[in-house]
Amino acid sequence: MSDALQELEPLQRLIIAYAKSADRDRYALAFALDARFAEIIRSTSETLIGQMRLTWWRDILTKPAAERPVGEPLVEQINLLEANGENLAPLCALLEGWEFMLDDFPWDDRQFENYARARGCGFFDFALPGTESLTEGQAQTARAWALWDFARHCSDANMRASAFDRSRRILQSRQRTGFDRSGRPLSILCQLVMRDVRKGQLAPDLYNPASAARIIWHGIAGR
Numbered sequence: 001m002s003d004a005l006q007e008l009e010p011l012q013r014l015i016i017a018y019a020k021s022a023d024r025d026r027y028a029l030a031f032a033l034d035a036r037f038a039e040i041i042r043s044t045s046e047t048l049i050g051q052m053r054l055t056w057w058r059d060i061l062t063k064p065a066a067e068r069p070v071g072e073p074l075v076e077q078i079n080l081l082e083a084n085g086e087n088l089a090p091l092c093a094l095l096e097g098w099e100f101m102l103d104d105f106p107w108d109d110r111q112f113e114n115y116a117r118a119r120g121c122g123f124f125d126f127a128l129p130g131t132e133s134l135t136e137g138q139a140q141t142a143r144a145w146a147l148w149d150f151a152r153h154c155s156d157a158n159m160r161a162s163a164f165d166r167s168r169r170i171l172q173s174r175q176r177t178g179f180d181r182s183g184r185p186l187s188i189l190c191q192l193v194m195r196d197v198r199k200g201q202l203a204p205d206l207y208n209p210a211s212a213a214r215i216i217w218h219g220i221a222g223r
Contacts, residue, residue, distance in 0.1 A: 007032045007073075011207040018184045018219030023129055026086060027185050029077050030127045033057075033091060034119075036074065037098035038153070047102050054099055061088050061095065086126075093122030097146065105159050112147070112166055120146030129182045138179070141190055144170040148193045152202055160202075168197045184219060191218050 008016070012031045019027045037054065044050030060068055065079045082088055097119025103111055120142035125134055134142065144167045151164035171194060179187040191214065196202050203211075 007035070009035075009207075014207075014212065014215055015185045015188050015219075018188065018215075020129075020182055023127075023182060025077065026081060026129070027127050029074070029081060030091075030094070030123055032074055032077075034094060034098075034123060037095060041098060041101045044102075050102050051099070054095060054102075058092065058095055061092050088126075090122045090126035093118050094126065095122075097122055105156050107159065107162075112163065113143075115150070116143040116146045116166070120144070124186055127183075127186060128179075140170055141186075143167075145189055145193055148196065148202075152206075164196075164202060167193065168200075171197050188215055188218055191215070 008028065008031050012035075016024055016027045016031065037057070040050060040053045044053065060075055060078065065082060068075050068079065070076075078088065078091075097115050097117075100111060100115040100118065107115075117139075121134060121139050123146070124138060124142035128134070128138075147163045147167035147170070151160045151167065154160040154163060179190075192206060192211070195211075195214075205211075
């Protein structure tokens with residue numbers, strides 16, 4: 001088990017269990033960095049401080065491995081995956097998505113779109129194996145996931161409702177996007193989003209016996 005995987009919540013570990021073994025470290029790093037950036041935003045009361053902390057991570061992602069600090073498990077995982085040929089550019093996009101979270105509320109259409117595209121597509125693009133770009137359908141799904149997750153964690157009621165409505169409209173305006181076996185963890189995320197969209201409300205608890213059973217079934221059967 002990688003250091004990145006050990007940092008994850010039980011739900012994320014369950015999701016990653018359905019990735020191919022060769023892909024698990026990459027999925028784990030995507031989830032772990034996304035969670036680390038989220039924690040920076042949650043724990044920051046001053047925009048400048050938050051920007052400085054995110055800039056530290058941007059430097060990590062853009063510097064040569066030899067210039068990165070030692071002792072940080074996620075940095076070591078970045079070094080390892082980069083040495084194995086992984087492209088870190090999508091992680092820079094993921095970071096950019098979280099940088100948009102430093103903007104004051106309320107947001108306009110452009111701010112929602114910039115956030116959703118950067119965070120969602122950055123996460124999905126890095127998580128999926130290979131070097132090809134996301135398809136249009138996958139990119140739309142990625143945006144919907146980012147908006148849904150924003151809504152799940154936002155304390156501002158108006159922003160929460162707006163983000164969820166945007167996620168719902170994206171998913172209801174397009175056909176279901178399929179992922180092959182390598183993208184099974186992402187299709188599980190999509191199942192969680194669609195469950196809330198179908199019900200028209202955000203589930204209070206994602207990790208419960210019922211949802212775990214659905215995740216296990218989808219992870220095994222892909223349905």
